[in-house]
Amino acid sequence: MDEKATMLERLRALREKTDKALGGVTNEQMTTPVQMRTGPSRDVRYIFYQLLIHEAEHTVQLAKTLDMLGAVPTEAQYILRQLQEHRGQLEGLLLQVSDADMEREPRAGEWSVRQVLEHILSGEESYTRRITDPLAAARQGEGGASRTG
Numbered sequence: 347m348d349e350k351a352t353m354l355e356r357l358r359a360l361r362e363k364t365d366k367a368l369g370g371v372t373n374e375q376m377t378t379p380v381q382m383r384t385g386p387s388r389d390v391r392y393i394f395y396q397l398l399i400h401e402a403e404h405t406v407q408l409a410k411t412l413d414m415l416g417a418v419p420t421e422a423q424y425i426l427r428q429l430q431e432h433r434g435q436l437e438g439l440l441l442q443v444s445d446a447d448m449e450r451e452p453r454a455g456e457w458s459v460r461q462v463l464e465h466i467l468s469g470e471e472s473y474t475r476r477i478t479d480p481l482a483a484a485r486q487g488e489g490g491a492s493r494t495g
Contacts (some may be wrong), residue, residue: 349487369441436466 347355376391419427440459448460456467 365437365441 371390371394376389376394378390378392379387380393381387443459449458451458
């Protein structure tokens with residue numbers, strides 16, 4: 347595994363661990379006092395926001411570093427980055443979903459959470475094939491019209 351892949355795996359694994367550790371914190375628990383190393387006591391809510399600010403701050407720092415290095419993303423990389431941001435939002439929404447809620451339809455005839463997620467998964471697989479198949483064919487010299495529908 348290359349260095350970037352290793353770091354991405356570490357980031358993903360830690361986020362999963364953090365989600366498991368903190369995903370069940372209730373609104374009432376957000377006011378639990380936290381003793382700071384220095385200064386006044388804060389609450390859990392404050393620490394949550396500090397975690398968010400820390401990641402946002404260093405995401406900007408990383409973007410600045412990449413810009414200074416001349417690392418300009420391709421259009422495909424930019425789209426994939428946007429896709430990853432949306433996936434993060436989707437995964438964040440799932441933190442509030444219980445196993446029981448996975449199968450429940452919000453109203454008769456509407457998709458359950460599981461059905462929406464299955465549709466997202468199958469759609470991603472389909473769109474990925476619709477991109478990779480013609481590219482592979484073009485590399486093999488077949489080019490021409492490829493099935494993308």
